[in-house]
Amino acid sequence: MKSRIAEQIKIAAGVDFSQIEIESWIEKPKFSTMGDFAFPCFRLAKEFKKAPNLIAAEIAQTFKLKEVERTEAVGGYLNFYLDLPLYSAKVLKEVIDKRAGYGQKDLGKGKSISIDLSSPNIAKPFSMGHLRSTVIGNALANVTEKLGYKVIRINHIGDWGTQFGKLITAYQKWGSEEQVKTSPIAELHKLYVYFHEQAELNPSLDDEARVWFKRLEDGDEEAVRLWEWFRKVSLEAFSAVYEKLNISFDSFNGEAFYNDKMNDVIAMLEDEGLIEESEGARVVRLDDEGLPPCLIQKRDGATLYATRDLAAAFYRKREYSFEKSLYVVGNEQSLHFKQLKAILKKLNILWAEDLVHISFGMMLKDGKKMSTRKGKIVLLEKVLEQSTALAAEAIEEKNPNLKEKQQVAEAVGIGAIMFHDLKVFRQNDVHFELKDMLRFEGETGPYVQYAHARACSILRKAAVKDSSFSNSKVAPASFGEEERAIVMKISAFEEVIEEAFAEWDPSKIAKYAIDLAQLFNQYYAHTHILNELDEEVKAQRLLLLESITIVLKESLRLLGIQAPEEM
Incomplete structure (x- = not known):
């Protein structure tokens, strides 16, 4: 109805503003006694070089629309009162005829939008802290599909990183194969928490964990065997939760999927002269963007989230030809996504602005953030x-x-x-x-x-x-x-x-x-x-x-x- 009112305002007023612009100015009055819709004529005062109340009165004289019973010019506003029986019959018939299709539009015209959501970490329980990304991302996917887009739901599983070095170290020192098989997630989580407790007393454990993760990156047989086992039992546990939530995904390509795709990204950064050495590590400086340097490779050659997410961005653009690529990730990762987009811009990637960080707040328990590391979680x-x-x-x-x-x-x-x-x-x-x-x-x-x-x-x-x-x-x-x-x-x-x-x-x-x-x-x-x-x-x-x-x-x-x- 706003669109039809805007069209008639444009005709009645004879202005050059677009119908869409006029529609965006139409308001919903606070009280029904002030009409069903209202148009602030202050918007046209400069164009007409007249007082808004005079503009409202003039438009009211020539405005005609079947569903509008009457108009009223009040203090610079033109209020519209709908013909309730006529309008109600039209709205309700549309709802009854379209049913679940009511509200559906073809804005997207079948274009693709990828949504990175949920993304829990392997070998850690699916906690209430993971709920936000999961349900916000799923709802946005449903809304996006409702408007005619093709949606690709991506569960970017956290199946790589230094935490696996910690977990493998903990399992090798204190783990029991039998206990892990009996209750995999609970036992692995217990080992992960215990590692951090012991590392505070014995910092050398962190060095051992780094060695194990490097062995994993280098394809060490024992490290890979444990990693694959931890990943398998975790995904089985996650699937039970997703089934309860009635949420499905088009891709479970996690961080490990991009292991063989990062060298191309690093080579691209090198070719553009963007990588610099910094205390033995390799970074991309972003001073001109007002951002701290982005770490691409550690001193030991291990890769980081930024390297992986750059590889993922290129892969998803090639694979899905997305119109937008959404990342439903917490507020605390805002800097990471600013750095990601800044690096893509330095590479002259035209679709860098199509990456959108959908940030969200924390899930709090007793006023505090839930922490997997400290064991303070609600499953x-x-x-x-x-x-x-x-x-x-x-x-x-x-x-x-x-x-x-x-x-x-x-x-x-x-x-x-x-x-x-x-x-x-x-x-x-x-x-x-x-x-x-x-x-x-x-x-x-x-x-x-x-x-x-x-x-x-x-x-x-x-x-x-x-x-x-x-x-x-x-x-x-x-x-x-x-x-x-x-x-x-x-x-x-x-x-x-x-x-x-x-x-x-x-x-x-x-x-x-x-x-x-x-x-x-x-x-x-x-x-x-x-x-x-x-x-x-x-x-x-x-x-x-x-x-x-x-x-x-x-x-x-x-x-x-x-x-x-x-x-």
Whole structure:
């Protein structure tokens, strides 16, 4: 609707501004009494050399659009009041006809966007600290696909680096093959933590670890055998978590995949004269970018994240021809990605700006960062089990006769964890508190899911089938202000999806779902639906409810969360 209003403003005002620019200026008034949309005519004052209130009055005289019932010029603003029955009928029919396809656009036209997400480290537990990259990246992938892009989900597994030297050292000194086979991740993590405790007392252990990692890089048979074993058991454990989260990947190419691809990058840097010696190590200086030098190779010849990520960037561009390459990685890696892009620019790589760091805050427990090294972690798999068990208890209490209780408990329990993360603007920290996540009231996943299930329940009682309104000619003539708020919220879905994509911010979808659920609950509390005597009015209200269920379900799907029809 904003687009159509902008088109008519352009015609009525006779200005040279583009329709898209005018559309970006159109606002949503704070109160419905001020209209459904508003255009600030201050934007045209310089062009027209007139007072904004006069411009508003002049545009109002010639503005014509079928869905707009009336316009009103107030203090430099031109307010638009929609014809509610006409507009509602149009919006709701579109929702019913398109169903899950509502809000879908072809902005991407099939172009590729790669998304580097999750990326846990081998031989370490999948903790709550890994959740953020996983669910934020998955939600952005869903949103990106919704807008017509081809998405490549990449799980850049941390399967290389000095930590493997530490782990191999710890296993050789204190490990038991039998114990590792019995409980691989728990035992390997215990060895990793114990290594750091002992290294504080005996720093020479760090030297031993460096030697083992160099042996691994050089292809030492024993080092490679242990590394492959640690990687295999870790990926098996990770797959169980991803299955619970219903998240899949197109590539598990981790850091080790680029071992044979880094020499080409180093040669390229050498050819351009960008590599310098610094205390025995090799660096690329970035003084002109206001950044510290980027370490490419250590003194012992071992490679680093930057070398590997440069190789990965070139590989992904060749392999996927990406329009954008997204890295969903924490705020603390901001310097790394600035250095990465700066080096690519020095190499005159035109697509350097297409690399985007989607940064996010930390997951905090008791106000502190969770640390794998110090053993202060909360295992994600355990949390998902606990949240599912708590959801099952709540379902048993509220609806003991519910069919498929376990499946619903998993959808609610796991969805609660994901929603709690995604409702927060990604750059802010998230505080881990299980009870807060599972509340059925307030801004939670279960609250949105329950609103969806409640609306589905009403439709079931009314014997409404999925296709019952597909060719409906019902015009919602009885709609008033409560319905207006819901219709306007539903019609904003497409815009919210585009905003979430433009700002790489899935919290916009989560907040939208909360708002729509709240509007539905308010409406349900004050409006007769099933016991409405006027059959035409009843049909109109059921039409509205079915539209709500479609949009709530699709909102949750974009976040990677299920929407049970019964709870």
